[in-house]
Amino acid sequence: MKKMLICLAAAVLFSACSNNRDGARPPMMGWNSWNAYMVDISDSIIMNAADMMIAKGLKEAGYDHVNIDDGYFGYRDSLGYMVPHPVRFPNGMKHVPEYIHSLGMKAGIYSDAGHNTCGSNYNKDPHGLGAGLWQHEIQDAERYFNDWGFDFIKIDWCGGSKLGLDVEQRYMRIREIIDSVANKPIDINVCRWRYPGTWVSKVGSSWRVSGDIRPNWPSICDMINKNLYLSAYAGGGHYNDMDMMVVGYNGGKDSAFWEDSYGSNFGLTFDEEEAHFTMWCAMSSPLLIGCDLTYIPQETIDIITNPELVAINQDRLGLQAHVIQHDGEGYVLAKDIEKRHTGPRAVTLYNPSDSALTFTIPAEAVGFAGGMTVRDLNERRDLGTCEVIEMTLPAHYAKLLRVEGKRTDIQVYEAEWAYVQDFTRVRQKEITKYETYPGASCNAVATSVGGRAEGNLQWRDVYMGKGGRYAVSVLCAAAPGTEIVLTVNGKEHRTAVTAEGLNPVNFMADFKRGVNVVTVGNPEVMIPVVDCIRIISTK
Numbered sequence: 001m002k003k004m005l006i007c008l009a010a011a012v013l014f015s016a017c018s019n020n021r022d023g024a025r026p027p028m029m030g031w032n033s034w035n036a037y038m039v040d041i042s043d044s045i046i047m048n049a050a051d052m053m054i055a056k057g058l059k060e061a062g063y064d065h066v067n068i069d070d071g072y073f074g075y076r077d078s079l080g081y082m083v084p085h086p087v088r089f090p091n092g093m094k095h096v097p098e099y100i101h102s103l104g105m106k107a108g109i110y111s112d113a114g115h116n117t118c119g120s121n122y123n124k125d126p127h128g129l130g131a132g133l134w135q136h137e138i139q140d141a142e143r144y145f146n147d148w149g150f151d152f153i154k155i156d157w158c159g160g161s162k163l164g165l166d167v168e169q170r171y172m173r174i175r176e177i178i179d180s181v182a183n184k185p186i187d188i189n190v191c192r193w194r195y196p197g198t199w200v201s202k203v204g205s206s207w208r209v210s211g212d213i214r215p216n217w218p219s220i221c222d223m224i225n226k227n228l229y230l231s232a233y234a235g236g237g238h239y240n241d242m243d244m245m246v247v248g249y250n251g252g253k254d255s256a257f258w259e260d261s262y263g264s265n266f267g268l269t270f271d272e273e274e275a276h277f278t279m280w281c282a283m284s285s286p287l288l289i290g291c292d293l294t295y296i297p298q299e300t301i302d303i304i305t306n307p308e309l310v311a312i313n314q315d316r317l318g319l320q321a322h323v324i325q326h327d328g329e330g331y332v333l334a335k336d337i338e339k340r341h342t343g344p345r346a347v348t349l350y351n352p353s354d355s356a357l358t359f360t361i362p363a364e365a366v367g368f369a370g371g372m373t374v375r376d377l378n379e380r381r382d383l384g385t386c387e388v389i390e391m392t393l394p395a396h397y398a399k400l401l402r403v404e405g406k407r408t409d410i411q412v413y414e415a416e417w418a419y420v421q422d423f424t425r426v427r428q429k430e431i432t433k434y435e436t437y438p439g440a441s442c443n444a445v446a447t448s449v450g451g452r453a454e455g456n457l458q459w460r461d462v463y464m465g466k467g468g469r470y471a472v473s474v475l476c477a478a479a480p481g482t483e484i485v486l487t488v489n490g491k492e493h494r495t496a497v498t499a500e501g502l503n504p505v506n507f508m509a510d511f512k513r514g515v516n517v518v519t520v521g522n523p524e525v526m527i528p529v530v531d532c533i534r535i536i537s538t539k
């Protein structure tokens with residue numbers, strides 16, 4: 001009989017950075033001026049923020065970027081070079097990144113891929129007209145990186161969109177120019193407000209997956225939903241950006257501003273802030289603080305400097321957690337940490353709902369056979385060993401666990417974890433999507449798979465402890481007679497669908513010891529629905 005230990009009953013809450021493997025950098029941590037100040041920034045505001053990063057222990061916790069957003073633009077001089085706003089930056093710009101550097105931090109700046117910035121439109125800042133990179137790419141790169149010394153640039157899309165530019169060509173071109181002009185490597189954030197396409201890893205160390213975040217719980221959930229099925233596109237030092245963290249407004253000076261904008265639907269409780277931070281860590285989003293640091297409450301600082309949560313965000317593998325269980329309104333996400341395939345996993349419980357939820361998570365769902373050793377990273381304490389994690393989370397809450405154990409032989413790979421070469425949310429063509437699908441495993445599937453080679457699902461990291469022949473079952477729905485094409489390390493296998501509805505289509509295939517690449521689809525025919533694949537040893 002299976003032994004079931006309860007790791008923790010309803011006791012849950014009512015109540016440093018390492019370098020990535022392969023030299024891949026972890027998500028950026030720091031502060032950005034936009035949410036607290038919008039275009040009303042100045043050199044003293046930015047330098048004060050830098051001071052606060054040190055004084056409040058944020059830099060020590062890993063927050064090492066101070067990023068200037070929209071609002072610093074003045075005008076272009078007779079040669080076309082940008083001059084900062086004469087009132088907001090009366091002493092020019094150079095001394096600001098210099099100051100930030102002198103404190104041991106990095107400095108970021110902002111621009112637009114097109115002619116005008118977003119602030120010139122939405123915030124009626126006339127200085128943002130003509131301030132974007134359009135037709136000034138070389139001059140701006142010289143000025144921002146070589147003359148002024150910035151290390152990072154966030155590149156917005158309001159102007160690019162207005163000019164009707166092709167998003168991929170435009171950002172690729174900007175990347176090329178920056179690389180050829182800047183006298184040091186420059187990080188780019190692509191701010192296109194949707195997942196732009198797999199090309200974006202060649203341009204950005206991060207890219208926004210949504211429009212602008214708002215300081216309320218529904219907005220947090222919206223950001224998480226937009227990123228739930230994008231884990232395949234993060235990794236190797238490139239990350240899905242869920243936008244700045246809207247923490248630290250409780251009682252802060254900014255409250256009045258936000259209250260004007262959002263009325264009663266403003267602000268997060270400290271539990272919600274913790275849930276927000278926990279999810280940004282689990283999903284390896286950049287961690288950029290957006291509030292006025294002078295007034296940031298100590299409770300918020302304690303949440304966002306929890307070293308065990310920060311370590312999950314900054315983990316050396318640089319992976320984004322994916323959904324391994326989704327029952328009712330709760331989600332469980334997991335990712336390998338520290339050591340791929342055979343090491344511990346970070347398991348995240350997420351309750352977006354308005355009431356308490358009990359999670360029951362068997363070891364197999366996490367990928368372990370038998371006992372798991374569990375540590376609660378939010379509370380920083382060991383919970384013991386169990387075969388089933390059972391935990392109750394209050395409404396609007398999330399929790400990260402570090403779980404260790406022996407990995408299982410049966411492997412399930414969900415379609416919504418798979419990489420699709422031409423996946424994009426920018427073009428609105430009928431191409432592969434990840435969607436919720438009641439009754440499917442984890443309640444989600446990929447739809448419109450294949451029909452072209454770039455539309456097949458690809459799992460690039462299917463790890464086998466032993467090489468040999470395995471049974472592979474592809475759970476999918478397509479018209480009877482449709483051939484499902486499975487490839488394992490390039491070797492093709494075909495089996496026809498025999499029945500209507502969501503059914504397993506079975507294969508036998510050889511796998512090698514270590515990492516295998518598996519694809520499912522059919523380059524000629526579209527498969528309407530793929531749920532998951534199961535790989536089972538035949539011995």
Ligand code: GLA
Pocket residue numbers: 034069070117118119120156191211212
């Ligand atoms: C857009 C971006 C924001 C911010 C503003 C600046 O809305 O998404 O993050 O940079 O522009 O105008």
